[in-house]
Amino acid sequence: MSRKIIHIDMDAFFASVEQRDFPELRGKPVAVGGSSERGVIAAASYEARKYGIRSAMASKIAVRRCPQLIFQKHRFEVYKEVSQQIREIFYEYTHLVEPLSLDEAFLDVTDNKKGIESATEVAREIKQKIFDQTQLTASAGVSVNKFLAKVASDQRKPNGIFIIKPSGVQAFIEQLPIEKFFGVGKKTAEKMHQLDIHKGKDLLRFDLPRMLHYFGKAGHYFYDVARGVDERPVRPNRERKSVGIENTFSRDLKDEQQIKHEVETLKQGLLKRLSKSGKGGKTLTLKVKFDNFEQITRSKTIEQEIASNQLARLADDLLNEAPINRPIRLLGLTVSNFQEDATTDALQLKINFSD
Incomplete structure (x- = not known):
């Protein structure tokens, strides 16, 4: 089933x-x-x-x-309260709820509490309840796995619902622009375009060894989802230990200004992910992988939650400490060392976002 x-x-x-x-x-x-x-x-x-x-x-x-x-001016305590109100609606239908951030979540309604046969009907009810109780709209994606449901929810925003039925999975994926694949960012899309990959059907030309060659560990993921396969379960009460972002470059970085530019891009991407996840931590880690696949990390820990202006400075300090006199194939930044109530603690980071 x-x-x-x-x-x-x-x-x-x-x-x-x-x-x-x-x-x-x-x-x-x-x-x-x-x-x-x-x-x-x-x-x-x-x-x-x-x-x-x-x-x-x-x-x-x-x-x-x-x-x-x-x-x-932001009011993060209000957003958190509304998010909890919405989450309570989810739990009326299933205990298998995996929040990704304050504003999105996966639900497994295969065996839902109300015995509703149609997942589409469950999604419609949830959307209506959210609006009735909060006067806010939500978009929903419905399908057979997390990858497809996530992609589907972006198809008819705002206030839409999109269903990918089992019989239509492969046809949908084959026509899906690669930029719409969850997990494909700007750099990965550029690399795929260089390989003449523009839609899901183009990924089917590549066997698993070639996918691993071009995309590393992510090759497994791209190989599977291009065929409609995603076995990841919906994990309730998932606790994230870190929030990070990294980029593997199609060409090794050799110029110092190039490297600094890429780190600046990573800073902005990490700030965006932290804001969306509602997380905040005390430790920032820079990861550098060289052209020979040797990898180093540099980390700094401070006493309080890292604010956005501190993150930028800490990232620059870590880059200055790292030996970058060799060609670089990957750069990454990660925030970790969360406190127990990371959502609340992260408010300070978000507040500093706009100082």
């Missing part, structure tokens, strides 16, 4: 809460956090996204793109 997996993703969650609570903001481009002078945006409304504004973008860049952008 195939599983019935739902991925629920709140629509522009932080910004939508602000527009709900402050009616004068509705229909207008809103950025949560940041300021017109400095800082980094934590979230953007759909009206702002039309201008290319996104989370982790520098406020100065956002204002250039949208001069009428409205900056709204």
